[in-house]
Amino acid sequence: MMGQTGKLWLSMEGNKRIAWLEKLGIPRINDLLSASPDDCVMLVGKQGERERAIQELTGEHQELQEKGRHNTPWILNIQSDQISSLPAAEIERRLRREGLSAKIGAFDLNSKRITVTIWGLEAVEMRSSYLNSSRFNQLKFGADLSDRAILTKDHVIWRPAERMSIRALYVLGLDFGQVDLLFSNQGKLIVIGISSRLTNIGNIGKQHLREVITAFATAWREEITNGVQATLGADPEFVLLSTEGRIVPASRYFSPEGAAGCDSVRIRGERRWPLVELRPRPSSNPADVTADIQRLLRVASQRTAGVPLKWQAGASPVPGLPLGGHVHLSGMILTGERLRALDNAVALPLRVLEPLKAAKRRPRYGSLGDVRRQPHGGFEYRTPPSWLVSPRLALGAFALAKVAAEHSRELAFDRPLDEECYRDAFYEGDRTLLLEAAERMYVAISRTAGYVVYREPIDFVFDAIKRNRSWDESADIRVKWRIPIY
Known part of the structure; x- marks a missing residue:
């Protein structure tokens, strides 16, 4: 071997x-x-x-x-042995901490049960069955017969059930397994069971599993042999405020399309467009992406010229309107190991730097391991808040993301957020533990070859942590980006 x-x-x-x-x-x-x-x-x-x-x-x-x-x-x-020995109450606690509804062992005859088989952050099979299977179309059946069915990817429940199941296993430190969900008559998904084993998979599921594993094995060997060159992109958001402090809809000045555009949210069921969203050109160089963001900020400045507005970014500068600093990554496969590296190297230090009130957006927004695959083949890391508060923080976030993506193998040595005490601290805000975790992560990052290349922007982030700094979400971001304020 x-x-x-x-x-x-x-x-x-x-x-x-x-x-x-x-x-x-x-x-x-x-x-x-x-x-x-x-x-x-x-x-x-x-x-x-x-x-x-x-x-x-x-x-x-x-x-x-x-x-x-x-x-x-x-x-x-x-972690499979450890997780299998946990009491149901502890599994529920961990899942609920991260925003997942859970009631392990729950039983509801009027709800549909869905069993999702996951391997490597992807669903390979989804089965549904009504728990009350004694009758189907007024005919009596045995409990092992009847309406058990395979769900396909075009089914309306596939995406939310896949997302919940992937996150449930990820939260518990598992890389594959099966998750049992209840789909209630009210349309709510609840985790009722977790298993690290792969059992009762149909022939179609086995074939899909074989395809997923084969693709992973090929990509893994290629990455180990040739290394990884991460291409970075982003779609950070900021908000416009009037002189009275009210939100000004970004759609007044920006269209949904384009490099400097607007993004929507749903408020009480109504779709609105309050956010400015920047979409810089992708690059393998963090400095190039940061420079293009500054160019787009100048474009945004021209669009709003003469209007008395304040531009704010961060995690949640306006209560009830959380902002994202999603980082796009391509040129590599999405794995649990890589996602955990991003959580520890990017989300953790930014968590320490955010102001206290920013924690209120979690767990609905900013939860660990929040990721979405992109049609172009890469993926979007969605956990970070909007780091547009300053160009140096933006550059630091990109540098950390690049190092995490390219050196996830090395960073697997010490990932504080794999430990429950630090993961709890991430959500609860225990600053003493967060500072300990950040210090450990800095040591791990500094041992990578990527740190040598991006030492300055990375040190900026961790030096700010050592000085007990946090960003000011009330400030106008144009000042630090050197964008004229008309």
């Missing part, structure tokens, strides 16, 4: 054999310690006798990092 780094392996409990899993085409590995440093291992079943090998790998990783080296294999579902 030596010299074959970048491979995907299947590791199964003891001598157990699961025929359909072995037919997925993943080679089986019997000794985890023989995996190469940048391999990926799909862990199936309880750790059992493999626990010692996993502990050795973890300890070896720490020793290697202290010597300035990396990595160890990415072991999928390494």
Whole structure:
């Protein structure tokens, strides 16, 4: 196995054999310690006798990092034993903390049950069944027959059920598994069950799973072999205020289309367009994207010339109107490891720098792991607030995103937000713990090759944290961006 780094392996409990899993085409590995440093291992079943090998790998990783080296294999579902031992109340608490409705073990005869199979941030199968299956079209059936059905991607429930299931597993530190949801008559989805195992998958689901795993294995090997070059983009938002402090609709001066446009929100069911949204040209250079944002701010200034307005950005400069600083990334695959790197390297330091009132937008907005795949093949990281408060913060956010995306393997060594105490602190605002987490993350980032390239903008962010600074959401952003105020 030596010299074959970048491979995907299947590791199964003891001598157990699961025929359909072995037919997925993943080679089986019997000794985890023989995996190469940048391999990926799909862990199936309880750790059992493999626990010692996993502990050795973890300890070896720490020793290697202290010597300035990396990595160890990415072991999928390494948290499975721990999660399976948690009481239902604790699982519910973790899910609700992040904005997910949960009632583990709930049973409602009048609701539809949906079982979603997830692998690698993607749904591979979705099944539905009514819990009350004793009758169907007035005919009596056994509980194991009747109206069980496979849902397809064009079904109206697919996207929200997929999103909720992916987030549920992600929140619990799992990389694949199955999530049971209840879909009530009121149209609400609730998590009622979590499993780290893959069971009762139909033939179509197995085929889709094989396709997803094959695509991942190919892309993973290519990234390990050739490295990653992240292309950055963004669509940050800001709001216009009148001299009386009222929101001025961005649609008065900007169209929904274009590089400097407007974005909509729904207020009491009505669609309105209060936000200015900038869409800079993508680039692999954080400084280029930042410079193009400044160009678009000048365009926006020309559109509103002569109008007495105040421009504000941040997390929530106006109560009830949270702003986003979504970062677009392409040139790589979306993985749980990469998403966790972004949470720790980007969302965490920005969380420490935001003003106290900004926390009110969570968990509905700004939750960890908020991501959306894009039609062009990349993805949009949606957790950050609008970092348009200053050009240096914008540049720092882009630099951190680039390092996280390109060096997620190295950053897997120390991710504070994988630990429950720091994850709680992210939502609850325990500043002492957040500062500890940020310091740990800075050490991890500084060990990457990317830090050498982007040291200045990254240090700006962490120096501001050390000085106990926070951005001012009441300030006019044009001052720091050097945009004339008419």
